[in-house]
Amino acid sequence: MNYNDFLDLVKGRRSIRKFKSDPIPDEYVNKIIEAARWAPSGANTQPWEFIIIRDQALKVSIMKIINALRGSDKNSMGNQITGEPDPPAVTKAPVFILVLGDMRARIGLPGKAGQDDRKWQSVLTSSLASAFLYLHLAARSLGLSSQWQSGVERPDAGPALRKLLGIPDYMQIYDMIVIGYPDMAPGEKRMRNIKEMVHYDFCGHNEFRNDEEIQSFCKRDR
Numbered sequence: 342m343n344y345n346d347f348l349d350l351v352k353g354r355r356s357i358r359k360f361k362s363d364p365i366p367d368e369y370v371n372k373i374i375e376a377a378r379w380a381p382s383g384a385n386t387q388p389w390e391f392i393i394i395r396d397q398a399l400k401v402s403i404m405k406i407i408n409a410l411r412g413s414d415k416n417s418m419g420n421q422i423t424g425e426p427d428p429p430a431v432t433k434a435p436v437f438i439l440v441l442g443d444m445r446a447r448i449g450l451p452g453k454a455g456q457d458d459r460k461w462q463s464v465l466t467s468s469l470a471s472a473f474l475y476l477h478l479a480a481r482s483l484g485l486s487s488q489w490q491s492g493v494e495r496p497d498a499g500p501a502l503r504k505l506l507g508i509p510d511y512m513q514i515y516d517m518i519v520i521g522y523p524d525m526a527p528g529e530k531r532m533r534n535i536k537e538m539v540h541y542d543f544c545g546h547n548e549f550r551n552d553e554e555i556q557s558f559c560k561r562d563r
């Protein structure tokens with residue numbers, strides 16, 4: 342693969358929020374997990390576990406749990422396109438993959454790092470984020486689309502999700518990816534300018550965006 346092919350893959354991965362119900366072959370799901378398995382992780386702890394959810398009733402229950410909480414929370418990420426809680430339509434997607442982090446893998450961190458709560462949480466989150474992004478890119482490489490469903494990591498969603506799926510306490514619920522064939526085309530993506538975000542050597546306050554610039558970029562249609 343050359344750089345241009347890689348960049349095409351990266352640019353082609355866009356968040357899709359409406360899916361067809363067409364099934365995904367098991368082989369594709371296995372390939373997606375295989376890619377994530379090779380993600381980098383702190384001290385090679387590979388702290389991830391993947392729950393593949395295909396059962397329709399379970400998919401609906403999961404979305405009900407997180408949508409109910411989002412509905413009662415004005416600050417929720419929700420469905421970032423419409424501002425509404427995610428529609429049950431997302432359960433049309435054939436596969437959800439819930440990513441968990443095994444907190445017992447902490448023993449894999451060397452020396453003092455293993456005793457430092459902040460360090461371990463940072464390692465765990467970064468490791469899981471790496472695997473999570475590989476899931477998205479692998480799905481894209483197979484002609485599939487994906488959506489991030491970060492509502493699952495809400496602490497208040499934890500008890501219901503744990504009960505529903507049998508997830509033990511030592512597993513941290515990281516995030517969930519929805520995968521399927523797209524039933525919508527993504528809109529144009531607003532991008533920050535590369536010059537604005539790259540800095541060389543010493544850089545001070547004036548190099549970075551001011552509050553108004555950040556506000557103007559972030560205040561967009563969600």
Ligand SMILES: Cc1cc2nc3c(=O)[nH]c(=O)nc-3n(C[C@H](O)[C@H](O)[C@H](O)COP(=O)(O)O)c2cc1C
Pocket residue numbers: 354355356357358418419420421422488489490491492527530
């Ligand atoms: C940490 C994180 C959490 C996200 N949570 C959600 C979510 O709960 N629902 C959703 O529809 N999109 C979610 N997204 C997707 C972002 O809205 C999306 O990546 C962003 O708008 C850029 O669009 P793109 O993915 O098409 O490039 C999340 C993305 C990240 C990185």
